[in-house]
Amino acid sequence: MNVSFSSWFVIALALLAANLPFLNERLFALVPLKGSDAAGGKPLWLRLIEVLVMYLLVGAVAYLLESRAGNTFAQGWEFYAITLFLFVVLAYPGFVWRYLRKRHG
Template identity: 50%
Template sequence: MTHTSSVWLVLLAAFVAANLPFINERWLAVWPRQAPKTLWMRLLELLVLYALVGALGIALEQYAGQISPQGWEFYATTASLFATLAFPGFVYRYLYRHRG
């Protein structure tokens, strides 16, 4: 896998994972829930999925070569990017008027 394709894979995985908590009512899209998820549960799920996408990125970086050390700036930037990627799902869940 080339560097370019691994970057696009991580970006695609981040977009899907960031919108997943807002699109469905299942916990991590696997386990069903009896009651609807609250906003706090969705944000917690968003943090878990952020960590999973980060683990995918680290695994792909390890596959490509040596892992570069990262400071807090990297994690602040990627968390902001992840929150920005979650915006369409948030709008669909909380701001879009559903008919019916």
């Protein structure tokens, strides 16, 4: 896998993973929750925890791809802060779809 493809793969994976908690009512899209059929479904705090875990998983995949391509680079806290907020920005479409969309009917 070349570097360009792996970069685009990580971006696509991040976009999917950031929106996944908002697009379903299951925990990590796998585990059904008790009482999630009730009005409101999965609580927001649980969705935010899922977003954080997805960020860590995408980061692990990105680190694995970087290490397979060559040397890995040491990163400071600034890198992780910027990528976390970028991940939150990628989650915005799912948040809008879940909470801000006007439901008709």
